[in-house]
Amino acid sequence: MRRIHCLNNISPLGTALLTEGYALSDTLEGADGALVRSASLHDVELPESLLAIARAGAGVNNIPLERCAEAGIVVFNTPGANANAVKELVICALLLGSRDIAGGIAWCRDNAGDENIAKAAEKAKKAFSGREIAGKKLGVIGLGAIGAEVANAAVGLGMDVYGYDPYVSVGAAWRISSAVHHVTNLDDVLRVCDYLTIHVPATDSTKGMIDARACSLMKDGAVFLNFSRDSLVDDEAMAAALSSGKVAVYVTDFANPAVMRMEHAVVLPHLGASTAEAEDNCAVMAVRELMDYLDNGTIANSVNYPACDLGPVPEGLRRVAVLHENVPNALARITNVFGDAGVNIENMANKSRGEAAYTLLDLDAGAAGWPDDAIERLAALEGVRRVRVVK
Numbered sequence: 001m002r003r004i005h006c007l008n009n010i011s012p013l014g015t016a017l018l019t020e021g022y023a024l025s026d027t028l029e030g031a032d033g034a035l036v037r038s039a040s041l042h043d044v045e046l047p048e049s050l051l052a053i054a055r056a057g058a059g060v061n062n063i064p065l066e067r068c069a070e071a072g073i074v075v076f077n078t079p080g081a082n083a084n085a086v087k088e089l090v091i092c093a094l095l096l097g098s099r100d101i102a103g104g105i106a107w108c109r110d111n112a113g114d115e116n117i118a119k120a121a122e123k124a125k126k127a128f129s130g131r132e133i134a135g136k137k138l139g140v141i142g143l144g145a146i147g148a149e150v151a152n153a154a155v156g157l158g159m160d161v162y163g164y165d166p167y168v169s170v171g172a173a174w175r176i177s178s179a180v181h182h183v184t185n186l187d188d189v190l191r192v193c194d195y196l197t198i199h200v201p202a203t204d205s206t207k208g209m210i211d212a213r214a215c216s217l218m219k220d221g222a223v224f225l226n227f228s229r230d231s232l233v234d235d236e237a238m239a240a241a242l243s244s245g246k247v248a249v250y251v252t253d254f255a256n257p258a259v260m261r262m263e264h265a266v267v268l269p270h271l272g273a274s275t276a277e278a279e280d281n282c283a284v285m286a287v288r289e290l291m292d293y294l295d296n297g298t299i300a301n302s303v304n305y306p307a308c309d310l311g312p313v314p315e316g317l318r319r320v321a322v323l324h325e326n327v328p329n330a331l332a333r334i335t336n337v338f339g340d341a342g343v344n345i346e347n348m349a350n351k352s353r354g355e356a357a358y359t360l361l362d363l364d365a366g367a368a369g370w371p372d373d374a375i376e377r378l379a380a381l382e383g384v385r386r387v388r389v390v391k
């Protein structure tokens, strides 16, 4: 029985896909796989039993990717599965940053007991007037699953869109409307746009990307949207930019004590992916990735190991999966273990990604029989992180 532990609430549409041979487990201890959303695993001890973690979502900054890779734990995410949900909220945020909708709603609530509220509203409304987004310039920083959708939707709303992403994938580039201006320098986007929205992952290199210098380059009265992660924006710099009027409104999906003190910040409690549809999509994709890895050794959409796929295990063969370091001679050492034992390698795949590598072998032991010590010998090889008989 394979045991799966959910570290957050995961849509039942996903967990219902767990077939015979799988069971949900109440604890991480003893689990083969884990499903997670935003729970932080940085300070969590990961049990020896754990083979894989699937993040039902895009951002993986809550998971210690390197520690997992070294321990032979494959981490997956679900690219694009919640992009539409985030795009829709970003469009809403563009409007929240343009019209004082939040102020207007608060005024109505505050005057709920006034019998003459209709008349009073006509007088009060000038305090909440705004501007239209059509015809304005929008800068989209990061053109992956979400950024590309935001850029295209904004074009549809009549905005003049500028996109910046030095690492854009070919697939994402194909999805971007030809009306989006391609900008190769972040400073240029910051300088020309009335609205800016950031859709890059939170990593060491993107931390504080929107700092005092970036804010100083923005147009006076720019509107900045952050639906990626709070670490991308230097809170002190943003507070100063809001106080001086450099930034008119900061709409962020990430509540923290610093942003709660900022005047002109519109703060949401991480609602970007909180739709039934996105939660279902992410859960279904995460469970499928986890099961395909546990059942067949297939890796698709991992963020710490290379993609690798030999399909379902052929009848009569034994599949062995080896997670190892990407070092010279690793493959020869692995295949020698079976050559020495007279086991035929019927099919094989070997892929690498940075310092990590993965080898899948479909084996036929034939008349010689399965060598009892093969797994121990593989596990003892230099640079091998984990060996598993998949089937």
Ligand SMILES: NC(=O)c1ccc[n+]([C@@H]2O[C@H](COP(=O)([O-])OP(=O)(O)OC[C@H]3O[C@@H](n4cnc5c(N)ncnc54)[C@H](O)[C@@H]3O)[C@@H](O)[C@H]2O)c1
Pocket: 057, 058, 059, 060, 079, 080, 082, 083, 086, 141, 142, 143, 144, 145, 146, 147, 164, 165, 166, 167, 168, 169, 172, 199, 200, 201, 202, 206, 227, 228, 229, 253, 270, 271, 272, 273, 274
């Ligand atoms: N608010 C929410 O609920 C919510 C939901 C989903 C995702 N997110 C956040 O949004 C981020 C983006 O999600 P996605 O699905 O679009 O991911 P994605 O991987 O499809 O896209 C990220 C893009 O950022 C680009 N990029 C990386 N570094 C960059 C840099 N320095 N400058 C410009 N571009 C850079 C990459 O090339 C890639 O195209 C996630 O990492 C996550 O943190 C938040």
Ligand SMILES: O=C(O)CC[C@@H](O)C(=O)O
Pocket: 037, 038, 056, 057, 058, 059, 060, 082, 270, 272, 273, 274
């Ligand atoms: O699970 C969530 O609610 C948020 C997910 C989101 O931040 C993501 O990175 O996909």
